[in-house]
Amino acid sequence: MNIQIEARNMKLAAPKLANTSIEQRNKALLMIADALENSKDKIFAANDEDMEAAAGEGLAMSIQKRLKFNEAKLADAISGIKQLVDLPDPTGRVLLKRELDEGLVLTRVSVPIGVIGVIFEARPDALVQIASLCIKSGNCAILKGGKETAKTNRVLFDIIKSSVIEAGLPKECLLQAQLHNEIDELLACDKDVDLLIPRGSNKFVRYIMEHTKIPVMGHSSGICHIYVDDKADTDAAIPVIIDAKTQYPAACNAVETILVNRKIADSFLPKLANAFKDNNVKMRGSSEVCNMLKGSFEVEVMEDDDFATEYNDYIVSIKLVDDVVEAADHINRFGSHHTDSILTTDDSASEYFTKMVDSAGVYVNCSTRFADGYRYGFGAEVGISTGKLHARGPVGLEGLVTYKYKLIGSGHIVGDYAGGLRSFHHKDLDF
Amino acid sequence: MNIQIEARNMKLAAPKLANTSIEQRNKALLMIADALENSKDKIFAANDEDMEAAAGEGLAMSIQKRLKFNEAKLADAISGIKQLVDLPDPTGRVLLKRELDEGLVLTRVSVPIGVIGVIFEARPDALVQIASLCIKSGNCAILKGGKETAKTNRVLFDIIKSSVIEAGLPKECLLQAQLHNEIDELLACDKDVDLLIPRGSNKFVRYIMEHTKIPVMGHSSGICHIYVDDKADTDAAIPVIIDAKTQYPAACNAVETILVNRKIADSFLPKLANAFKDNNVKMRGSSEVCNMLKGSFEVEVMEDDDFATEYNDYIVSIKLVDDVVEAADHINRFGSHHTDSILTTDDSASEYFTKMVDSAGVYVNCSTRFADGYRYGFGAEVGISTGKLHARGPVGLEGLVTYKYKLIGSGHIVGDYAGGLRSFHHKDLDF
Numbered sequence: 116m117n118i119q120i121e122a123r124n125m126k127l128a129a130p131k132l133a134n135t136s137i138e139q140r141n142k143a144l145l146m147i148a149d150a151l152e153n154s155k156d157k158i159f160a161a162n163d164e165d166m167e168a169a170a171g172e173g174l175a176m177s178i179q180k181r182l183k184f185n186e187a188k189l190a191d192a193i194s195g196i197k198q199l200v201d202l203p204d205p206t207g208r209v210l211l212k213r214e215l216d217e218g219l220v221l222t223r224v225s226v227p228i229g230v231i232g233v234i235f236e237a238r239p240d241a242l243v244q245i246a247s248l249c250i251k252s253g254n255c256a257i258l259k260g261g262k263e264t265a266k267t268n269r270v271l272f273d274i275i276k277s278s279v280i281e282a283g284l285p286k287e288c289l290l291q292a293q294l295h296n297e298i299d300e301l302l303a304c305d306k307d308v309d310l311l312i313p314r315g316s317n318k319f320v321r322y323i324m325e326h327t328k329i330p331v332m333g334h335s336s337g338i339c340h341i342y343v344d345d346k347a348d349t350d351a352a353i354p355v356i357i358d359a360k361t362q363y364p365a366a367c368n369a370v371e372t373i374l375v376n377r378k379i380a381d382s383f384l385p386k387l388a389n390a391f392k393d394n395n396v397k398m399r400g401s402s403e404v405c406n407m408l409k410g411s412f413e414v415e416v417m418e419d420d421d422f423a424t425e426y427n428d429y430i431v432s433i434k435l436v437d438d439v440v441e442a443a444d445h446i447n448r449f450g451s452h453h454t455d456s457i458l459t460t461d462d463s464a465s466e467y468f469t470k471m472v473d474s475a476g477v478y479v480n481c482s483t484r485f486a487d488g489y490r491y492g493f494g495a496e497v498g499i500s501t502g503k504l505h506a507r508g509p510v511g512l513e514g515l516v517t518y519k520y521k522l523i524g525s526g527h528i529v530g531d532y533a534g535g536l537r538s539f540h541h542k543d544l545d546f
Numbered sequence: 547m548n549i550q551i552e553a554r555n556m557k558l559a560a561p562k563l564a565n566t567s568i569e570q571r572n573k574a575l576l577m578i579a580d581a582l583e584n585s586k587d588k589i590f591a592a593n594d595e596d597m598e599a600a601a602g603e604g605l606a607m608s609i610q611k612r613l614k615f616n617e618a619k620l621a622d623a624i625s626g627i628k629q630l631v632d633l634p635d636p637t638g639r640v641l642l643k644r645e646l647d648e649g650l651v652l653t654r655v656s657v658p659i660g661v662i663g664v665i666f667e668a669r670p671d672a673l674v675q676i677a678s679l680c681i682k683s684g685n686c687a688i689l690k691g692g693k694e695t696a697k698t699n700r701v702l703f704d705i706i707k708s709s710v711i712e713a714g715l716p717k718e719c720l721l722q723a724q725l726h727n728e729i730d731e732l733l734a735c736d737k738d739v740d741l742l743i744p745r746g747s748n749k750f751v752r753y754i755m756e757h758t759k760i761p762v763m764g765h766s767s768g769i770c771h772i773y774v775d776d777k778a779d780t781d782a783a784i785p786v787i788i789d790a791k792t793q794y795p796a797a798c799n800a801v802e803t804i805l806v807n808r809k810i811a812d813s814f815l816p817k818l819a820n821a822f823k824d825n826n827v828k829m830r831g832s833s834e835v836c837n838m839l840k841g842s843f844e845v846e847v848m849e850d851d852d853f854a855t856e857y858n859d860y861i862v863s864i865k866l867v868d869d870v871v872e873a874a875d876h877i878n879r880f881g882s883h884h885t886d887s888i889l890t891t892d893d894s895a896s897e898y899f900t901k902m903v904d905s906a907g908v909y910v911n912c913s914t915r916f917a918d919g920y921r922y923g924f925g926a927e928v929g930i931s932t933g934k935l936h937a938r939g940p941v942g943l944e945g946l947v948t949y950k951y952k953l954i955g956s957g958h959i960v961g962d963y964a965g966g967l968r969s970f971h972h973k974d975l976d977f
Contacts, residue, residue: 127878130902213923219912221922228934229904309934325759330935351957358959447558469952471561473660481650481955490963491652491951492644492972503659503740503948504761505935517934520922521900524912526782528789532921541923 118257118300119307121290122230125255126307128287129229133253135284137204140250143282147247148196150278154270155189161266162239169263177365182264184239192243195495199251202494205512206253212546215539216532219524222546225516227253229309232301233497234323236315237261242268244495245312246275246289252515257301257308259292261315269293302327312498312510317425332510334501336425337367338451339483342442342468344459345376349383351480352458353390358482359456361394365427367499368454368476368486372422372432374442380407380435388412391431400433422449439464443471450474452501454486454508475501475508549688549731550738552721553661556686557738559718560660564684566715568635571681574713578678579627581709585701586620592701593670600694608796613695615670623674626926630682633925636943637684643977646970647963650955653977656947658684660740663732664928665754667746668692673699675926676743677706677720683946688732688739690723692746700724733758743929743941748856763941765932767856768798769882770914773873773899775890776807780814782911783889784821790887790913792825796858798930799885799907799917803853803863805873811838811866819843822862831864853880870895874902881905883932885917885939906932906939 151158162184169179211223231254235241242260249256260268272291280286292301301308305328313323313333320335341359343352359370375383388408391398399415400408408414414433422432422445436442439457446455454476457468469477476486486509488496493511500506506514531537582589593615600610642654662685666672673691680687691699703722711717723732732739736759744754744764751766772790774783790801806814819839822829830846831839839845845864853863853876867873870888877886885907888899900908907917917940919927924942931937937945962968 127875130874130878130904133904134901215916215921215923219916328756330761330933332935348957354959355957358961362959362961362964443561444558447561465954470565473561473564474950476951476953478953479955481953481958482960484960485646485650485953485955485958486951490646490960490970492646492970502761504763507948508951517938519900519905520907520917520939522907522909522912522916523896524910524916526779526786527912527916528785528793529913529915529921530789530793533793539921539923 116297118292118297119304122257122301122304122307125257125287125290126230128285129227129255131285132255132288133206133227133229135253137207139283140253141200143250143279143284144196144200144247146278146282147275148193150274151189151193151243151271154274155186158184158189158267158270158274161270162264164266165264174263178263181236181238184264184267188240192240195244196247198494199247202251202512205251205516209546210518212544214542214544215522216527216537219522219527220544222521222523223518224521225518228515228517230255230257230307231515232257232259232304232308232311232329234259234298234301234311234313234315235261237263239264239267239271241314242271243275245497246272248495248497248512248515250279250284250288252512254515255288257290257292259298259301262295265293299326302329305329314498330505332500332502332505332514333498334367334451334453336451337369337453337501338372338423338425338449339368339370339453340372340374340446340450340455341370341483342374342436342439342446342455342457343376343379343383344439344457344461344464345378346461346464347376347379347458348460349379349386352383353386355456355458355480355482356387357390357394359484360391360396360431361429362482362484364429366484368483369427370431370456370483371425372434372449374434374436374445377435377437384408385411387433388414395429397430398433399430401435403435404433425451439467443468447471447473453499454478454483456481456483475499547728549723549728550735553688553732553735553738556688556718556721557661559716560658560686562716563686563719564637564658564660566684568638570714571684572631574681574710574715575627575631575678577709577713578706579624581705582620582624582674582702585705586617589615589620589698589701589705592697593695595697596695605694609694612667612669615695615698619671623671626675627678629925630678633682633943636682636947640977641949643975645973645975646953647958647968650953650958651975653952654949655952656949659946659948661686661688661738662946663688663690663735663739663742663760665690665729665732665742665744665746666692668694670695670698670702672745673702674706676928677703679926679928679943679946681710681715681719683943685946686719688721688723690729690732693726696724730757733760736760745929761936763931763933763936763945764929765798765882765884767882768800768884768932769803769854769856769880770799770801770884771803771805771877771881771886772801772914773805773867773870773877773886773888774807774810774814775870775888775892775895776809777892777895778807778810778889779891780810780817783814784817786887786889786911786913787818788821788825790915791822791827791862792860793913793915795860797915799914800858801862801887801914802856803865803880805865805867805876808866808868815839816842818864819845826860828861829864830861832866834866835864856882870898874899878902878904884930885909885914887912887914906930
């Protein structure tokens with residue numbers, strides 16, 4: 116398979132998919148759901164092969180768990196598709212309607228982006244979810260999943276693709292890349308691929324960002340912070356911090372650094388350290404923090420530059436700050452603009468924090484782990500973006516559309532306006 | 547000056563500017579307007595020097611005209627600033643408000659992008675307009691203008707910057723790059739510059755796009771088309787085509803290729819050729835077009851690949867197609883996704899065209915030259931984007947903002963939801 120030729124054909128077919136009706140796209144989704152249900156044996160058999168290979172290679176149990184595709188995960192995937200069917204069409208929405216002059220009407224209408232490349236971690240449910248989101252939003256997609264679930268992915272993709280064709284969508288609308296070298300071929304398709312969404316490790320995402328001219332949506336690192344203000348309810352603070360650190364440490368929205376207001380450090384730090392110890396979280400901290408906890412707790416000393424570290428593990432950085440101003444400054448310097456939270460009962464501190472912290476998510480009195488498309492009520496997400504262009508934060512269907520301007524006239528020419536014969540009146544119309 | 551250090555400082559100061567009130571930003575704009583008015587002599591003196599140098603170097607008169615900054619242009623610039631003051635604040639707008647669960651409220655609010663780099667052609671009014679748009683939208687800006695107006699730019703920039711500081715905005719919010727090698731330094735600031743907007747020649751914009759990891763908004767080429775359908779009002783078609791080609795041939799929204807339905811070619815082509823001849827437009831065409839016009843008109847024959855050409859001049863490409871389907875296909879293959887127009891009285895043809903042509907602007911019965919922020923009623927534009935991410939088409943204030951998510955809780959943790967103790971109810975709230 117030559118990815119560049121396939122991508123070119125896909126690009127030229129993209130307007131056809133973009134202009135299918137939402138009924139057709141929903142029908143395709145329902146046919147996928149049925150086909151998955153009817154092909155479970157085949158899917159589970161392929162997944163067993165992937166699981167055996169993973170066990171043979173001695174992959175960590177936490178990773179093996181992620182590769183597994185069983186009855187429960189299939190049921191979740193199918194229910195996810197059905198929820199997606201119920202969501203409104205993100206395309207074809209009129210966003211602006213304006214009469215520029217008598218008989219000259221401008222309309223801005225949402226349309227699919229076109230061709231989207233998604234490179235994702237080895238997790239079979241990700242393939243189903245991403246393909247479904249792209250179909251719902253009328254986008255053609257090139258999918259490349261992690262190699263550890265290659266066999267499961269192939270079976271799932273074939274089921275999805277034949278359902279989609281059977282439902283009458285253009286045959287070019289989905290493509291699976293299976294070889295690792297095809298990733299580099301895909302990165303070179305900047306003429307035909309409109310958007311790349313890489314998911315996976317920090318290093319992998321950074322590689323993608325650095326080796327393509329295609330716009331990339333996503334995040335390489337998730338260095339999230341919690342700042343415990345001097346006006347925080349310190350009892351309520353502990354469970355929020357422990358949730359943010361330990362509920363799923365490998366997630367990008369897990370907290371990595373705790374900033375504590377110096378005024379409450381004496382009383383709060385030992386409580387915090389106890390909670391971390393109880394939850395098997397290894398502590399690292401500034402020399403000031405180390406000195407305060409010395410004797411009672413094990414804390415590894417760290418340098419300033421080290422605070423830009425994402426652990427994705429049961430490890431945490433701790434530092435003291437003077438106030439919310441210093442906290443926000445630290446976060447803007449060392450963070451990754453993903454999600455940061457302040458714990459406080461002081462409205463002026465939380466207002467300062469949410470205004471001045473330059474991140475996709477700025478939280479007050481809750482865990483950073485809420486940064487997620489499902490929890491935000493977006494139905495599902497293709498990823499979380501720390502960039503500021505297009506979509507920011509968790510990206511659902513809305514992030515998979517752009518818009519075009521339609522201008523309808525009757526022989527209107529610019530010369531008449533430049534020459535003063537006519538003038539614009541810019542009257543917004545109802546829609 | 548070290549651009550990287552300055553960009554870093556600007557990035558860290560960006561939240562301060564972002565959180566100034568709209569009253570403060572409007573006040574700064576009005577102070578700029580006054581200061582420009584009060585400094586005309588200084589501005590015109592600097593411009594005279596630039597103009598003399600341009601004449602000395604024998605620059606084309608059309609370019610010299612663009613460099614000129616006189617009473618009329620100053621008045622336009624000042625009136626543009628005042629119009630901008632009257633526009634609503636694009637930041638701080640609530641875009642979504644949703645109760646995820648009891649006491650856990652998510653708000654999406656528009657915020658400035660942060661640090662924007664704009665590299666623009668030698669045109670003094672561009673500097674005033676771009677700086678004003680960035681201030682209005684709360685964005686820090688690094689500005690680099692064309693060298694042919696270096697002296698005028700320096701004077702204008704100093705006036706703007708001191709007004710802005712006097713109005714109480716952060717001193718880091720504006721920076722002028724003056725040396726050509728500073729462009730490359732700017733391109734390397736991907737950690738601190740959130741968005742680059744390059745304007746100028748095709749080649750220059752492509753250079754920028756290929757040499758930076760900063761997201762770029764803009765367009766390298768503007769290969770716009772007009773398709774004359776067999777159901778077109780052919781008398782009305784001629785002035786639209788002539789307007790699109792000749793009203794300002796150097797603009798990106800000028801038409802480059804005319805596609806004519808084969809069924810009307812016999813009668814329409816000679817009329818079209820006559821009009822082009824009368825307007826001193828040089829014709830190039832497929833061999834079919836050349837054969838049909840042979841004897842009566844001079845038409846240079848061109849190959850298929852040659853249709854992806856932007857002339858920016860009194861030159862046009864002409865080709866025959868079977869129908870709107872072939873026209874849309876040609877445009878999607880050879881165009882630059884900028885602005886394309888169909889001339890027809892057939893609603894089904896215009897509907898097909900506006901749906902299937904994958905461009906920022908899809909027009910019916912009007913000139914491609916309408917693609918412009920001012921004509922769309924956006925107040926002003928920073929540029930026109932042919933990309934599909936973030937803003938598309940003419941980009942005004944709205945394209946200079948992003949959003950952040952605020953989530954306010956009272957000790958909410960994800961573990962409670964994962965464990966089934968609580969569940970989301972996703973209730974949209976009024977705002």
